[in-house]
Amino acid sequence: MAAKSEQTRQLVADVALKMFREIGFEKTTMRAIAQEAGVSVGNAYYYFASKDELVQELYIQVQDEHAVAATKALEGVQDLAGRLKTVLHTGIDVMTPYHQFGSDFISTAIRPTSPVNPFGEASTAARDASLAIFRSAVDGASPAVAKKLRADLPELLWLAYMGVALFWVYDKSEGQRRTRKLIDGAAPLVARGLSLAKIPGVSKVFDDVLGLVRTVKEDA
Amino acid sequence: MAAKSEQTRQLVADVALKMFREIGFEKTTMRAIAQEAGVSVGNAYYYFASKDELVQELYIQVQDEHAVAATKALEGVQDLAGRLKTVLHTGIDVMTPYHQFGSDFISTAIRPTSPVNPFGEASTAARDASLAIFRSAVDGASPAVAKKLRADLPELLWLAYMGVALFWVYDKSEGQRRTRKLIDGAAPLVARGLSLAKIPGVSKVFDDVLGLVRTVKEDA
């Protein structure tokens, strides 16, 4: 029997996500969710320990959509700039229905104790999934990315992606036009910048950057 | 008469900041502030429209301290790497008493409607003050920074500083050792990276980066 329990859980989650999309984070109160779902407030809390955990539900779903959309869109795109653009654009695509919700999300997510914190423990799975998208974007590129960069690049790009997401949240231009522009401009620049790694004088700086990144990551 | 009113305002602010420092943001309730200050809750709200505005008070104070400390510490430091290090380290210095408070602060600050949002209207003054520190760090450097970079660099460094601050918030190492390491490593790297602007192949990439920055900033 497919757990009556699981049904209730799904119901609450579905109602919550729908309300987040339609009326925003703050106006979606736990009481409203419960009422709309036809359960008691306490019951919603039986399945989700906090409002933040409902946000986590949304986060995971958006992440999944991104993985699917990006994988599909990457087919046939060879060059790094194009692949990077693809991953970033599809990322923004799946987030778009939640744009008005974005600032509340980030505000929630940035709190170290939040289950949605992208750097935190609770979202290791989601982060790894997201990282995997960038890894595939890098690994599948031709001409290939310089070998010494290949290991760390996906993580750095993912970090940049967090920055783009932040930019997007603040982007009040229609359809978030500016964010799209930023992606279209930055992706080729990153690719070109990386190709400079062959120049001797530049190569050393790259090595040091990688060294620093590794050092700082290490003694966490 | 130095306004009894102003005295109350100061009292509330002082008590609040002290409590933020000592027991953190969440545990510092408006009721606790009021009680400790010997006023009613409503009275605290007469002077500060929200708890966020008390955070703004803190933000401004920290900013001021940073400006003073950085200006003093910059004396006699010539090279860009050193000057950058100085500004970043003094920035972390003045924030240190509030480290445990950091994540709540950022979580508050990142909300576009917050008076403390560093990108927002309400903190234009504070941001300009902070920007001025970076501008002076750049302008006072010798050997001088490439002319074409000089206009935009302070803003980009300020942005990087926001990133460092974010890193610091998450830095759980003792005394935030890792953040210090990051600063010591990154500052010379930035300086060296900028000096590459003279190399022809690199120069073009730099130009495009600046072009992109300006484009994206323009049609806000």
Place this chain on the structure above:
DNA sequence: ACTCATTCTTGAACACGTTCAAAAGTGCAA
């Protein structure tokens, strides 16, 4: 059919940030 441990559900209660009508205080003009 009858336990009874486990899972699920309820709604009242709590502390919080915030609001507001009303009271108290203040200072100046008549």
Place this chain on the structure above:
DNA sequence: TTGCACTTTTGAACGTGTTCAAGAATGAGT
């Protein structure tokens, strides 16, 4: 002194996220 407008102060009340003791429902073992 009295009157009056203005500023300051109060504390009860509201809606929020969250907790929890208590009760229902469920289902496996007898």
